Amino acid sequence: MNFKEIVMSRYATKKFNGEKIPQDKVDELIELIRYSASSFNMQTWKLKIISDPKMLADLKPVSFNQEQITTCSHLLVFCADSDLMGSINRIKQMMLDSGAKEEDIKAYIDMMTSYVSSLDENGKNSYARDQVFIALGNALNGAKALGFDSCPMGGFDPMKYKEMLNLSDNLMPAVICPIGYAADEPRPKMRFDNIVL
Numbered sequence: 087m088n089f090k091e092i093v094m095s096r097y098a099t100k101k102f103n104g105e106k107i108p109q110d111k112v113d114e115l116i117e118l119i120r121y122s123a124s125s126f127n128m129q130t131w132k133l134k135i136i137s138d139p140k141m142l143a144d145l146k147p148v149s150f151n152q153e154q155i156t157t158c159s160h161l162l163v164f165c166a167d168s169d170l171m172g173s174i175n176r177i178k179q180m181m182l183d184s185g186a187k188e189e190d191i192k193a194y195i196d197m198m199t200s201y202v203s204s205l206d207e208n209g210k211n212s213y214a215r216d217q218v219f220i221a222l223g224n225a226l227n228g229a230k231a232l233g234f235d236s237c238p239m240g241g242f243d244p245m246k247y248k249e250m251l252n253l254s255d256n257l258m259p260a261v262i263c264p265i266g267y268a269a270d271e272p273r274p275k276m277r278f279d280n281i282v283l
């Protein structure tokens with residue numbers, strides 16, 4: 087499938103057939119997600135991947151009882167990582183390892199530190215969360231490209247997820263994405279026909 091065919095045939099799957107996606111395919115999807123674009127390359131996402139049936143069954147009631155949760159192969163929980171100084175330090179280390187010039191590293195670190203310092207907690211969270219949705223886009227189209235299906239889902243209780251998955255303070259579930267093999271049929275696409283102003 088070329089990219090247009092992937093985009094046109096992907097759909098929000100409402101029910102999966104329970105079959106497991108091979109681990110190497112899941113790994114390929116993680117790689118596509120990992121390569122997503124992000125503002126200043128801050129990569130403010132972390133993924134929790136759940137395939138344990140008991141945990142999925144426990145998460146279903148805090149996901150509006152949506153059937154995708156217990157019929158999927160794996161559930162990707164996209165977390166926004168608001169530890170922005172942590173991201174900056176990791177990028178600094180990568181720049182050092184890659185032999186980047188000292189002045190380039192300093193320019194990047196100074197600029198980013200000053201930007202991050204200007205944000206309050208809400209600002210940090212929303213900055214981190216914005217990047218997560220770009221990664222979600224890669225996951226949705228990436229899944230189709232790799233031969234399986236997905237559903238972006240905002241219908242879940244982020245605080246309950248945070249608690250049940252024992253996530254650290256800096257991580258907040260932003261969106262979830264079950265993946266698997268569809269056991270339903272796509273509905274006709276409904277799209278506004280003119281989005282260009």
Ligand SMILES: Cc1cc2nc3c(=O)[nH]c(=O)nc-3n(C[C@H](O)[C@H](O)[C@H](O)COP(=O)(O)O)c2cc1C
Nearest residue numbers: 096097098099100152237238239240241242261275
């Ligand atoms: C952020 C976000 C949250 C969504 N939440 C849910 C959800 O909780 N349950 C669900 O079945 N679909 C959910 N959807 C899927 C949308 O309803 C779907 O993408 C839209 O209707 C377009 O249909 P299509 O993706 O099949 O083309 C969500 C989509 C997005 C992007």
